[in-house]
Amino acid sequence: MFTDADVAALYDQLNPWDPTRYPSDAFFNRLVMDAQAVLDVGCGTGQMLHRARDLGHRGRLVGLEPDLAALDRARRRTDIEWVAGVAADACWDREFDLATMASNVFQCLISDADLAASLAAVRRALRDGGRFAFDTRNPRAREWEQWEPSNASEVVDGNGRTLRVSHHVESVIGDVVTLTETTTAQDGTVLRVDRASLRFLDAPQVGALLRDAGFEIEAQYGGPNQQPVTDESRSFLTVARTRTAH
Incomplete structure (x- = not known):
């Protein structure tokens, strides 16, 4: 037998989170450490939030994850809030300065309806001017x-x-x-x-979805070193802010 718990443990071995070694991890780590209240959507085994606590983050950290085996590994740390569920079902109301979807979690939102519902829930969870950061592979x-x-x-x-x-x-x-x-x-x-x-959505498609959900793009990069998005970019990172309604 190779159980769900085995899969979660193996994921951590194959995909260690280390901002000192991996520029993409460092990109997200900087954003997390600069925010007082963080919601990590699709937090997996919780490595990003674990590391933030290790580095001295003193604010609120919340991980949301539907995979219960991964969440069990995340819950080894009790100084972080862990919630079972998917993005579309999130019901926080203006509680966070930053929401993240690291490790290409954004690509797991397949249908237009799920994308719209998930982005709307993330938008509700953020305070005015809050940021939403995520990465996705470039098609x-x-x-x-x-x-x-x-x-x-x-x-x-x-x-x-x-x-x-x-x-x-x-x-x-x-x-x-x-x-x-x-x-x-x-x-x-x-x-x-x-x-x-x-x-696999390209940068213009992602931008349109964000605008429809009440965000405006602050920056979009073709890599963690803030290089421009090109056809050759393996992935791109987006940082959006909530747009205040007039």
């Missing part, structure tokens, strides 16, 4: 073409097992890519197959 870079078994990763998990994690794209329909992630043991035994869909 023009076509990163999904690299998601194939030959590019698998190997890792030794916390139980000493050598595991192989590979990806296979099942379909590309419009701007939605559906893929499988297969985890196998060292002898080739398939331990688990997970399926997911991701939506």
Whole structure:
């Protein structure tokens, strides 16, 4: 058996959060440390908020996550608020200075209805002038073409097992890519197959969605070092502010 808890632990090994090593993590870390009250939407195992506390953040930190196994790992820290749920169901009212969706969580919002409902909920959760920061892969870079078994990763998990994690794209329909992630043991035994869909929206599409939801774009970068967005940008980061109604 390779349980949901095993998957959550393996995610932390394959995707460690470290702002001293990874520029994208540093980008979000700076925003979090500068905000008094932070809502991390799709917080996963809570690594970003854990690190913020370790670095001395003294304000309010809240993580929202639908994956209960990931949330269990996040809850190892009790000085942060953890809430089970999805963005569209969030019901906070002007309580936060910053909302984040790091690690391409924005791409998990597939339908137009879910995007609209999620952005509306994030907008309600932010105070006037509050910021919303997130990253998303650039569709023009076509990163999904690299998601194939030959590019698998190997890792030794916390139980000493050598595991192989590979990806296979099942379909590309419009701007939605559906893929499988297969985890196998060292002898080739398939331990688990997970399926997911991701939506790839370009920068103008993201901008239009934000404006419809009551945001205005403060900045949009083609990388964590604030370079411009180009067709070659692997991903882009957006920082938006709530727009005050007149």
